[in-house]
Amino acid sequence: MGGPDSILPGVDGSFRDPSAVVLQSGGRVFRALDDAAFEDFEALVASGVLARQVSAGRVVATWPVASADVPGAPVIDRRRPHLIEHERIAFVSHPYEWPFSLLKRAAVLHLDLHLDLLRSGFTLADGSAYNIQFRGTRPVFIDIPSVRRYREGEYWAGYRQFCEQFLNPLLLTAVVGIPYHGWYRGTLEGVAVDDVARLLPARAALSWRVLLHVTLHARMTVSGQRRPDAGLPAPGGKHGRPLSRAALAWLLRGMRNWIVGLRPRGASASRWADYSTRTSYAAEEADAKRSFVAAYIARAAPAEVLDLGCNNGVYSEIALAAGAKRVVGLDTDLGALEAAVHRADARSLALLPLVVDAANPSPDQGWNQRERPGLQARATADGLLALAFLHHIVIGRNVPLEQAVRWVVGLAPTGVLEFVPKQDPMVQRMLAHRLDIFPTYDRDSFRRELERSAFIARETRISSSGRTLFEYRR
Amino acid sequence: MRRTLRLASLGIVLLFVLPRRAAAQYLDPGVGGLLVQALVALIAAAVATSAVYWRRIKRIVSRLRRRGTAGPSEHAGE
Numbered sequence: 219m220g221g222p223d224s225i226l227p228g229v230d231g232s233f234r235d236p237s238a239v240v241l242q243s244g245g246r247v248f249r250a251l252d253d254a255a256f257e258d259f260e261a262l263v264a265s266g267v268l269a270r271q272v273s274a275g276r277v278v279a280t281w282p283v284a285s286a287d288v289p290g291a292p293v294i295d296r297r298r299p300h301l302i303e304h305e306r307i308a309f310v311s312h313p314y315e316w317p318f319s320l321l322k323r324a325a326v327l328h329l330d331l332h333l334d335l336l337r338s339g340f341t342l343a344d345g346s347a348y349n350i351q352f353r354g355t356r357p358v359f360i361d362i363p364s365v366r367r368y369r370e371g372e373y374w375a376g377y378r379q380f381c382e383q384f385l386n387p388l389l390l391t392a393v394v395g396i397p398y399h400g401w402y403r404g405t406l407e408g409v410a411v412d413d414v415a416r417l418l419p420a421r422a423a424l425s426w427r428v429l430l431h432v433t434l435h436a437r438m439t440v441s442g443q444r445r446p447d448a449g450l451p452a453p454g455g456k457h458g459r460p461l462s463r464a465a466l467a468w469l470l471r472g473m474r475n476w477i478v479g480l481r482p483r484g485a486s487a488s489r490w491a492d493y494s495t496r497t498s499y500a501a502e503e504a505d506a507k508r509s510f511v512a513a514y515i516a517r518a519a520p521a522e523v524l525d526l527g528c529n530n531g532v533y534s535e536i537a538l539a540a541g542a543k544r545v546v547g548l549d550t551d552l553g554a555l556e557a558a559v560h561r562a563d564a565r566s567l568a569l570l571p572l573v574v575d576a577a578n579p580s581p582d583q584g585w586n587q588r589e590r591p592g593l594q595a596r597a598t599a600d601g602l603l604a605l606a607f608l609h610h611i612v613i614g615r616n617v618p619l620e621q622a623v624r625w626v627v628g629l630a631p632t633g634v635l636e637f638v639p640k641q642d643p644m645v646q647r648m649l650a651h652r653l654d655i656f657p658t659y660d661r662d663s664f665r666r667e668l669e670r671s672a673f674i675a676r677e678t679r680i681s682s683s684g685r686t687l688f689e690y691r692r
Numbered sequence: 693m694r695r696t697l698r699l700a701s702l703g704i705v706l707l708f709v710l711p712r713r714a715a716a717q718y719l720d721p722g723v724g725g726l727l728v729q730a731l732v733a734l735i736a737a738a739v740a741t742s743a744v745y746w747r748r749i750k751r752i753v754s755r756l757r758r759r760g761t762a763g764p765s766e767h768a769g770e
Contacts (some may be wrong), residue, residue: 434728435724
């Protein structure tokens with residue numbers, strides 16, 4: 219990337235579409251477009267569709283800029299001489315980190331946007347879930363150059379990709395009851411249609427939607443791959459049957475209505491309620507925790523807080539109420555994360571709950587191991603909450619205490635850590651069926667390890683069992 | 693399956709015929725994805741064609757009905 223003509227290299231994840239490459243400079247996000255891509259962009263602006271979608275919050279704000287307005291005034295790349303600027307998304311997340319309801323709403327946004335574009339004479343070139351990002355729990359489409367002028371009769375090149383990156387993972391959870399996150403993270407391209415077809419129960423094919431988008435789609439994919447010459451006629455051969463605009467809209471609408479009705483298998487709305495009451499500590503302890511967190515936020519005034527083990531987002535909400543601009547919450551409990559999404563929706567919180575295992579966080583991966591940056595490469599938080607969290611990786615996953623503390627403190631310059639002692643019923647439950655191989659797991663060791671990496675600004679014991687909160691500054 | 697493939701292959705030509713950026717997709721649409729859409733195109737065309745015939749049949753039936761209801765009223769007038 220970045221030939222002799224360009225000064226700014228493209229960002230690592232932006233190489234698939236050479237007609238529009240993402241650049242970053244001075245903390246701002248730009249795209250360099252070739253002539254054809256810029257013509258499409260100008261048509262989109264002229265149609266008024268872009269302004270409408272931006273003001274509805276569905277599409278990221280985008281405007282043309284001159285090279286002189288870009289920090290460092292880069293030399294114009296002759297292949298891609300036009301520059302546009304995008305509003306910056308605070309935290310970039312990947313589809314394999316989204317809880318079910320967020321992947322679902324990203325899919326619905328993609329289809330709604332496509333339908334609206336189609337009515338105005340545009341279409342989407344692809345069906346990539348990576349083209350959606352989140353502001354809180356609200357999805358936003360970021361890949362403006364994948365909007366192209368629609369040609370009557372054309373097929374949607376992104377249909378297969380949409381199925382792999384949105385529909386199939388959702389079906390895996392909604393129909394088979396398997397969370398898609400590990401699989402999706404493994405492949406990066408989502409779940410292949412022939413894989414999902416093999417997993418769906420035979421009765422699922424009684425639905426015409428499954429029959430069309432999964433069963434037939436998989437059969438046709440497999441037979442097309444087996445006989446590569448039979449399926450694809452040479453250009454200029456017999457005339458094909460055009461896919462009318464109405465038929466394409468029908469296809470998109472059908473998928474939209476289907477996806478809207480999907481629910482994680484085995485989960486119910488009542489499960490959310492459990493999380494608000496499932497606490498292992500008394501009310502006064504919770505009060506002490508709340509006021510400690512609020513005081514920390516008021517003092518440190520972080521813009522972005524990373525909430526490790528965010529559960530249903532109760533302390534994320536307290537951090538936001540105390541002045542944090544946004545919170546990225548991480549947990550592995552899918553039910554708790556759905557509760558956090560529900561909380562963020564109900565109270566319009568700038569909280570993004572993500573499925574991330576702290577003992578195995580999203581790695582740097584994809585092409586050159588740089589295409590999809592891992593959690594640490596993206597973590598720009600200046601505040602941190604790790605409440606009732608560390609014992610899960612120290613006792614639960616055998617991570618040495620000193621490493622666990624160092625890792626957590628390394629994620630943000632200030633934060634609050636909670637130490638949960640061995641006498642606590644939560645830890646007792648974790649040790650009930652296993653050998654206690656943690657002779658040095660106690661508050662003094664915890665404090666000592668923390669002092670090695672940071673300055674302890676405040677320490678408060680909040681429960682009779684000995685739970686203690688520490689506020690640190692690096 | 694061979695027939696479906698042949699049928700669907702008709703639609704694929706279009707991707708090559710389409711002008712400018714649409715013709716130069718950077719993304720491989722996948723054979724299966726194209727064939728599904730070719731099938732939808734075929735069904736949509738069949739529905740559109742049958743709608744035309746259905747309208748014709750309806751017109752003929754209503755014309756016959758009108759003739760049928762007009763008959764007795766003429767007799768009533770006599």
